[in-house]
Amino acid sequence: MKENFLHYLWKFKKFDTLNLKTSNGQEITIISVGQFLELAGPDFFNAQIIIGNQKWAGNVEIHLKSSDWYVHHHEKDAAYENVILHVVWEHDTEVFRKNNSEIPVLELKNYVDDAVLNNYQRLLTPKSWIFCEKQLREVDDFVLKNWQERLFFERLERKSKAIYELLEETNNDWEAVLFCMLAKNFGLNTNGEVFLKIAQSIPFAIIRKESFEVENLEALLLGKAGLLDADKEDNYFKDLKFRYFYLLHKYQLDSKSEGQVQFFKHRPDNFPNIRLSQLAHLYHLHQNLFSQINSVCSLNMAYELFQLSTSVYWENHYQFDKESPKKVKKLSKSFIDLVMINTIIPIQFAYAKSLGKETTEDLMAMQAEVAPEKNAIIDKFDSFGIKAINAFDTQSLLQLKNEYCTGGRCLDCAIGMELLKKSS
Template sequence: MKEDFLHYLWKFKKFDTLNLKTFNGEEITIIQVGQYLELAGPDFFNAQLIIGEQKWAGNVEIHLKSSDWYVHHHERDEAYENVILHVVWEHDTEIFRSNNSEIPVLELKKYVDAAALSNYQSLMAPKSWIYCEKQLKNCDEFLLKNWQERLFFERLERKSKSIFELLQQTNSDWEAVLFCLLAKNFGLNTNGEIFLKIAQSIPFSIIRKESFEVENLEALLLGNAGLVDAEKEDNYFKDLKFRYFYLLHKYQMEKKVVEPVQFFKHRPDNFPTIRLSQLANLYHIHQNLFSIINSSNSVKRIYEIFDVSTSDYWQNHYQFDKESPKKKKKISKSFVDLIIINTIIPLQFAYAKSQGKENSEDIIQLINEVNAEKNAIIDKFSSFGIPSKSALASQSLLQLKNEYCNKSRCLECAIGMELLKNNS
């Protein structure tokens, strides 16, 4: 048994509340269970109880055993001086305040219905993937929809933290933040962090100034990726290398090869040469890209913005000095979907938050236009009867699995709570 189950029992009064007595035999009447706090200090704040003939207002602390009070060193913490009731599953020792008065104890196991305990044990039985996998399909559709929206915005809140960190690093330049986020997105999982460092290594003011010549943008990006270091006979390679060192001198920049970019395990269309060329062309075609993207509220419009290919050279090359059949390597719609999910929507959310504005309805409308991601986690939920019809659903399920299921936070999850209520 886990302590959060006792929190659940107390919060929702899932026990016999009519015949409650302290371990010493005094009657307990619950007026208010208190406010559930998930911070440091007692578990429930400002509860109101009648114990014996005395009315009390104060805090309630919950443990599996009474002796956990000392295990957690609450006797040394003044925050626990105002505890009026110690709720435990098993009482094994008396607890005293600093003035030597004994804290009343409620031993909860005497008052919990066997069915509620059995249902909890069933929910928390050893799992093959997640605890409630056999019961998921019975979840109320309305509850699931609302919970998924909450999970989605939880995920956005987490993503926005890294955006605000970038905003500080770029002196509040939203265009520079977007450039960094897009670079990371263009690098995918393998090269994402490397591409981000490449973007951070070039002052965005230089990207702005050089955006009118796409070859200069390619020279900067490929140069700081370490892709123009060798000696090759290829004329385009020689031109980019010349431009790179000219730009370093022009802007008095140091040569900053972060770390080698990876070609291994990538399909050719995802080679770093191709993705960096597409990124360069995107900034060559669109000036003030942040303003354009931040005001875009439809997937169709965003597809138009990212209707971008590589430079001519890369249409018949994947690497320098190695010619390949000609192919116009445009950014695919599925790749743009990832950009919308991982860059555009988090950025729009963070920007609105920075301005004190509310844009949740616009974001929900936009994310619901985007196709759901396809991966092992989404497929697994689908096999349990929870399909993903849009990216909102798939993003919420990733949040659910990573932040709740994997951490056994079932009693903080709306699905887990509902399953307990329905069977209690």
């Protein structure tokens, strides 16, 4: 049994509240269970309880055993001086305040119905993947959809943390933050962190100044990726390398590369040199990209904005010195979908939040236009009866699995709570 189950029992009064007595035999009447704030200090604040003939207002602390009070050293913490009731599953020792007055104890195991316990044990019995996998189909669609909305915005909040950190680093330059976010996005999972470091290593003012000459942008990006370090006979390579060292000198930039980019296991169109060339062309075509990104209100607008390809050289090359059949390497719709999921919508959310604007409905509608992502987590949910029809669904399911299912946080999850209610 986990302590959060006791929090659930107390918060929702899932026990016999009519016949409560302390471990010393005094009658207990609960007027208010208090507020569960999940902060440092007692578990429930501002509860109101009648013990015997005395009405008390204060805090409630919850533990599996009474002795946990001393295990957690609450006797030394002034924050626990105002605890009026110690709620435990098993009472194994008396607990005293600093002034030696005894704290009343409620031993919950004497008042919880077997059906509630059995349902909790059924839910928390280990399964092959997640605890509720055999019960997911029982969850009401209304509960699931409302929970998905909450999960979707929790995921956006998590993504926003990285955005706000970048804002601090760039002195609140949203254009610079967007450049960093896009760079990471263009690097995908394998090269995303290296691409981000590359973007962070080049002051955005330089990107803005050099954006009128796309070869200069490409030289900066490829050079910082370590792709111009070797010596090659290729004339385009030589030109980019010359431009790179000229720009390093011009702007007094550090010459070291920002990490090793990976080609292995990538399809040729996802090679880091191809993606960096496309990123250079994006900033060559759009000098005020942030305002355009912020005005995107549909997937089609994103498709139009990201209509771009590489330098002409890369149309018949995947690597320097090796010619290949000609192919114009445009951004695919599936790639732009990822940009929408991982950059456009998070940037719009964070920016609107910074201005105090409400955009929840618009963002959900845009995310719902995007095709569902394909990965092992989404496939697994599908096998248990939860089918994702768009990226709104997949983003919420990823949040559910990563932040709730993996950590066994069933009692913090609307699905877990609904399943407990159904059988109790």
